[in-house]
Amino acid sequence: MTYRADVLIIGAGASGGVAARHLAEHGFDVVCLEQGDWPDRSAFPGTRPDWELAIRRDWAMSPNVRNRPEDYPVVHDDSDIEPLMYNAVGGSMIIYAGTWPRMLPSDFRVRTLDGVADDWPIAYQELVPYYDAIDRQIGVSGLAGDPAYPPHDDYPLPPLPLGMAGRRVAEGHNRLGWHWWPEPNAILSAPYDGRRPCVQRGVCTSGCAEGAKASTDLTHWPKATAAGARLITGARVSRITLGPQGLATGAVWLDRLGVEHHQEADVVILAANAVGTARLLLLSADDRHCPDGLANSSGLVGQRLMMHPFSVVTGWWDDQVEGWQGHFGASITSYQFYETDPDRDFVRGAKWALSPVGGPLNHILPMRAGNEVWGPDHHELMGRTFGRGASWAIFGEDLPEESNRVELDPGRTDSHGIPAPRVRYRISDHSRRLMAFQEQRAEESLTASGCQETAVASMIPYSGWHLMGTARMGEDPASSVVNPRQQTHDVPNLYIADASVFVTSSGVNPTCTITALALRTADLLVQHRSEQKVPA
Amino acid sequence: MTTADSSAEIDVSRLEELADVMLPAAHGMPSASDVKAVVVYLDQVLGWRNDLRQSLARAVAGLEPATFTVDQLAALHEEDEDAYIALTTAVAACYYLSPEVRGRIGYPGQVAKTYDPYAYTEWVAEGLLDPVVERGPIWREAPG
Numbered sequence: 001m002t003y004r005a006d007v008l009i010i011g012a013g014a015s016g017g018v019a020a021r022h023l024a025e026h027g028f029d030v031v032c033l034e035q036g037d038w039p040d041r042s043a044f045p046g047t048r049p050d051w052e053l054a055i056r057r058d059w060a061m062s063p064n065v066r067n068r069p070e071d072y073p074v075v076h077d078d079s080d081i082e083p084l085m086y087n088a089v090g091g092s093m094i095i096y097a098g099t100w101p102r103m104l105p106s107d108f109r110v111r112t113l114d115g116v117a118d119d120w121p122i123a124y125q126e127l128v129p130y131y132d133a134i135d136r137q138i139g140v141s142g143l144a145g146d147p148a149y150p151p152h153d154d155y156p157l158p159p160l161p162l163g164m165a166g167r168r169v170a171e172g173h174n175r176l177g178w179h180w181w182p183e184p185n186a187i188l189s190a191p192y193d194g195r196r197p198c199v200q201r202g203v204c205t206s207g208c209a210e211g212a213k214a215s216t217d218l219t220h221w222p223k224a225t226a227a228g229a230r231l232i233t234g235a236r237v238s239r240i241t242l243g244p245q246g247l248a249t250g251a252v253w254l255d256r257l258g259v260e261h262h263q264e265a266d267v268v269i270l271a272a273n274a275v276g277t278a279r280l281l282l283l284s285a286d287d288r289h290c291p292d293g294l295a296n297s298s299g300l301v302g303q304r305l306m307m308h309p310f311s312v313v314t315g316w317w318d319d320q321v322e323g324w325q326g327h328f329g330a331s332i333t334s335y336q337f338y339e340t341d342p343d344r345d346f347v348r349g350a351k352w353a354l355s356p357v358g359g360p361l362n363h364i365l366p367m368r369a370g371n372e373v374w375g376p377d378h379h380e381l382m383g384r385t386f387g388r389g390a391s392w393a394i395f396g397e398d399l400p401e402e403s404n405r406v407e408l409d410p411g412r413t414d415s416h417g418i419p420a421p422r423v424r425y426r427i428s429d430h431s432r433r434l435m436a437f438q439e440q441r442a443e444e445s446l447t448a449s450g451c452q453e454t455a456v457a458s459m460i461p462y463s464g465w466h467l468m469g470t471a472r473m474g475e476d477p478a479s480s481v482v483n484p485r486q487q488t489h490d491v492p493n494l495y496i497a498d499a500s501v502f503v504t505s506s507g508v509n510p511t512c513t514i515t516a517l518a519l520r521t522a523d524l525l526v527q528h529r530s531e532q533k534v535p536a
Numbered sequence: 537m538t539t540a541d542s543s544a545e546i547d548v549s550r551l552e553e554l555a556d557v558m559l560p561a562a563h564g565m566p567s568a569s570d571v572k573a574v575v576v577y578l579d580q581v582l583g584w585r586n587d588l589r590q591s592l593a594r595a596v597a598g599l600e601p602a603t604f605t606v607d608q609l610a611a612l613h614e615e616d617e618d619a620y621i622a623l624t625t626a627v628a629a630c631y632y633l634s635p636e637v638r639g640r641i642g643y644p645g646q647v648a649k650t651y652d653p654y655a656y657t658e659w660v661a662e663g664l665l666d667p668v669v670e671r672g673p674i675w676r677e678a679p680g
Binding site for chain 2: 053104148158160171197200202324335338339340376379382386
C-alpha cells in the first residue's frame with residue numbers, strides 16, 4: 001500500500017534538518033529522503049595522523065575528488081570556482097567551518113541602497129526572531145554588542161578563545177582604528193544540550209569528532225525523529241512528480257541497489273543546496289506541463305548562481321602562535337570594509353574571518369596562501385613560518401548574474417545514471433576590484449598586527465562552499481521562482497528551504513541565514529496549514 | 537584522474553635518494569634519510585593513500601637520482617601533474633610523520649586543549665573591545 005506523508009523533505013542537511021524538526025514537533029507527518037548516510041564520527045580523520053592526507057582525497061570537500069557512491073559529480077570545467085559540498089545527514093555542515101554570522105540589514109536592500117541587483121522581498125527585522133531561535137537550537141558561542149550589527153539577543157554561550165593570533169590582530173585593529181569582534185561560531189564553548197565543547201583541535205572542516213560543531217545530525221535530527229519524522233538514508237531522488245492539478249505528488253527515488261520507489265506527500269520541500277535543488281527541478285521537467293523544468297515558468301531555475309569569491313591573506317609573526325591550533329571557524333571577524341563606500345570603485349564589501357593555517361602538509365603543500373619550496377630552503381621556510389601564522393579568510397559579496405548558472409550536463413551522470421549538474425560561473429570584474437581592495441587592506445591589517453611577512457591567495461578556485469541563488473525569492477512570478485514564504489509560484493505545494501532562494505549573496509557565510517529562513521518557512525507552513533493546497 | 541593501481545612497484549631506494557634532494561639536512565633539520573622517512577613511513581602513507589601509488593611509481597621511475605635537482609620539479613609539474621603531486625605529497629607526508637622532525641618544528645599534532653570559556657571576561661574587563669565599542673555602530677540603516 002502506498003504511504004502518503006504530510007511533508008516530504010528532500011535533503012537532510014542544514015535546511016532539511018531544521019524544517020523537519022519544526023514540522024514534526026508541530027504534528028506533521030514528515031518523511032525525509034537523504035542520498036547520503038548518517039555520519040560516523042569515529043571515522044572523522046581529524047584525530048588521526050593521516051588527517052592532512054585524508055582531506056586531500058577521501059575527506060576532500062569536492063564531491064568530484066571524494067567520489068563516494070552517495071556523491072554526484074559536479075561538472076565545473078567552465079567555472080572559476082569549484083562547488084564544494086558534503087552529502088550526508090547534516091549535509092555540508094559536516095565540513096563547514098562553523099562561523100555563524102547573520103546577514104546585515106543592508107544585505108536585504110542592495111537595489112534601494114546601492115542600485116545593484118535586487119532587494120529581497122523580506123527585511124532583516126523579519127528574520128531576527130528566527131535567527132535568535134536558531135542560535136538557541138544549535139548553541140552559538142559569541143559575544144553580544146557587536147557594533148557591526150543592530151542590537152539582538154545575546155548568544156547562549158560565551159565566545160570561543162581568541163587565541164594568540166586573534167589577540168594580536170585585535171590589538172592591531174585597535175591601533176588602526178578598525179573594527180574587530182569575536183566571531184560568533186556554531187561551535188560550543190561549553191557543554192550544551194548534551195553535547196561536549198570544542199577542544200581547539202583545529203580540524204573543523206574535516207568533521208568534528210567531539211560533536212562540538214553544530215550540524216543537524218546532532219542538533220535537529222535526533223529531535224525530529226523523536227517527534228516522529230522518518231529519515232530514509234541512501235535515497236537518491238531522481239525527480240519530483242506532478243499530478244493533474246499541477247500539484248506535486250511526491251518524488252521518485254532510488255535506493256542503494258538502484259531499486260526505484262515513489263514517496264507520496266501532500267507537500268514537498270526541496271532542501272538539497274543550490275546546485276542539487278536546481279538539478280532536481282530541471283530533472284523534473286515534463287513535456288506537457290513544464291518542459292523547461294519544474295517551477296520554472298520564469299526561466300530562472302538554475303540561474304543567478306552565487307558562490308562568494310574567496311581570498312586568503314596570511315601573515316606570519318617572528319615567534320610561535322601555535323598557528324595549527326584553534327577552532328577553524330574563526331577567532332575574530334572584521335566588518336571594517338563590509339558596507340558600501342562611495343569613494344571606492346565597487347559597491348558592497350566583504351567580511352573577514354581569522355583562522356588557523358593547518359599542520360605541516362598544509363603549510364608546505366598549501367591549499368591556501370603560500371609556496372612550495374624544496375631543497376635546503378624548505379627548512380628555512382618552515383623554520384621561519386610554521387606555527388607562526390594566521391589567515392584572514394575573506395568572502396566578498398557576489399552579485400547575481402543570469403549567466404552564472406546550473407544546468408544539466410548532457411554526458412556525465414551520477415552512480416545511478418541520473419544526469420549530473422554542470423556549473424557555468426565567472427567571477428565578475430566588479431568582484432575582482434572588490435577583492436583586490438580587501439586583500440590590500442588585509443595585508444595592512446596583518447602588518448599592523450606585527451606580522452613580518454604576508455602572502456595573498458587571491459580568489460582561489462577551490463572555495464565554492466557557499467552555493468546560493470538558483471531559485472530566487474520574489475513577489476513577481478515572472479522574475480522569481482519562490483514567493484517570500486519560499487513556496488514556488490508555479491506549484492503551490494512545493495517549497496524550497498535551502499540557499500537557492502537567496503536573492504543576493506551578502507558577504508557573510510550563509511548557513512546561519514539558511515537555517516533561519518528554513519525555520520521561518522516551516523513556521524509559516526504550520527501557521528497557514530489550513531490554507532495549504534494539497535493533491536486530491 | 538589517475539586510476540589507483542595497488543600493484544605498481546616503487547623503488548624505495550630511488551625514492552629515498554630523491555627525497556634527500558628535496559629534503560636535505562640543512563638549517564638544523566635532518567635529511568629525509570637521516571630520519572629514515574621513506575623506509576619507515578612509505579607503507580603507512582600508501583596504506584592511507586593508495587591512490588598515489590601509481591603516479592608515485594611513475595615519478596620515481598622517471599627521475600634519475602644521481603642527477604636530480606629540485607629545479608626539475610617544475611618540469612615534472614608541467615609534464616605530469618599527478619606524478620608531481622604524488623611525489624611531493626608522499627615525501628612530505630613521510631618526513632613529517634617522523635617524531636624527530638615533529639619535535640624539531642615544535643608540532644605535537646592536532647591535540648585537544650582545555651580552556652576556561654569565561655576567560656573572555658578578563659580581556660573584556662581589560663578594555664580590549666573598548667575602542668571598537670566607542671566608535672559606535674557601523675552597520676547601515678536599511679528601509680524595512
